[in-house]
Amino acid sequence: MxxxxxxxxxxxxxxxxxxxxxxxxxxxxxxxxxxxxxxxxxxxxxxxxxxxxxxxxxxxxxxxxxxxxxxxxxxxxxxxxxxxxxxxxxxxxxxxxxxxxxxxxxxxxxxxxxxxxxxxxxxxxxxxxxxxxxxxxxxxxxxxxxxxPPPELIAIGLLSTLAAAWFRVPLPVIVLVLGPVSIGAVVWRMRRAG
Known part of the structure; x- marks a missing residue:
């Protein structure tokens, strides 16, 4: 923070x-x-x-x-x-x-x-x-x-919404691609915080 x-x-x-x-x-x-x-x-x-x-x-x-x-x-x-x-x-x-x-x-x-x-x-x-x-x-x-939520998670949320609503990407694909990215962002933030 x-x-x-x-x-x-x-x-x-x-x-x-x-x-x-x-x-x-x-x-x-x-x-x-x-x-x-x-x-x-x-x-x-x-x-x-x-x-x-x-x-x-x-x-x-x-x-x-x-x-x-x-x-x-x-x-x-x-x-x-x-x-x-x-x-x-x-x-x-x-x-x-x-x-x-x-x-x-x-x-x-x-x-x-x-x-x-x-x-x-x-x-x-x-x-x-x-x-x-x-x-x-x-x-x-x-x-x-x-x-x-931190900015990087807001960005991931907006990206997933855009992928689903605008580009009609199936939910399983969004979860498989952005799920690990989201987890990585949280781990990165936790390590940075100490």
Missing amino acids: SKNAAPPPEEPPLNPSPGPGQLFMAFAKAGLMGFGGAQIWVRRAMVEERRWMTERDYAEVLGLGQVLPGPNVGNAAVMIGRRFAGLRGSFAATGGLYLFPLIVLISLVLLWQGFADNPDVSAFMHGLACAAAGMVIGNAFRMSGRLR
């Missing part, structure tokens, strides 16, 4: 680790609130509301979840649940995340069959998708602002 950079703000101490029941309820709420992506709500529950994890802890779990096969937030639920309550915690967190949204989804599919051709319903769904995308982008800015 340079001499002029402000130190990151002190975070209050974390709350005691949750049990399976608490994990189920927290992830169930996130699953029900998560239209367009529950990771925003999981982060809010884990970091802001319940104070079970730091911003950095959550970012590390989510980052690992993003490079594993399967839904990012589902992978995070498994890892967070196991971290706090073992295998039972993994099942509780994952079950909470998916149970109620599954019920809502099945109900909506049954309703959708009668209204799929209605242009107002199509416009509503398009608006919902745009709102969800905005929430994901806002959450990314919020997380990056609190974590204060």
Whole structure:
């Protein structure tokens, strides 16, 4: 860190680790609130509301979840649940995340069959998708602002975004190429810091 950079703000101490029941309820709420992506709500529950994890802890779990096969937030639920309550915690967190949204989804599919051709319903769904995308982008800015990543990691993040969005490079190729570069940048920074 340079001499002029402000130190990151002190975070209050974390709350005691949750049990399976608490994990189920927290992830169930996130699953029900998560239209367009529950990771925003999981982060809010884990970091802001319940104070079970730091911003950095959550970012590390989510980052690992993003490079594993399967839904990012589902992978995070498994890892967070196991971290706090073992295998039972993994099942509780994952079950909470998916149970109620599954019920809502099945109900909506049954309703959708009668209204799929209605242009107002199509416009509503398009608006919902745009709102969800905005929430994901806002959450990314919020997380990056609190974590204060070093410039080289910001550059790698922008490069990976550009590769995926503009050049349509497949995610496995991006991970295989930029993953080692990112790890190298972190190791270099750690060695330089002492």
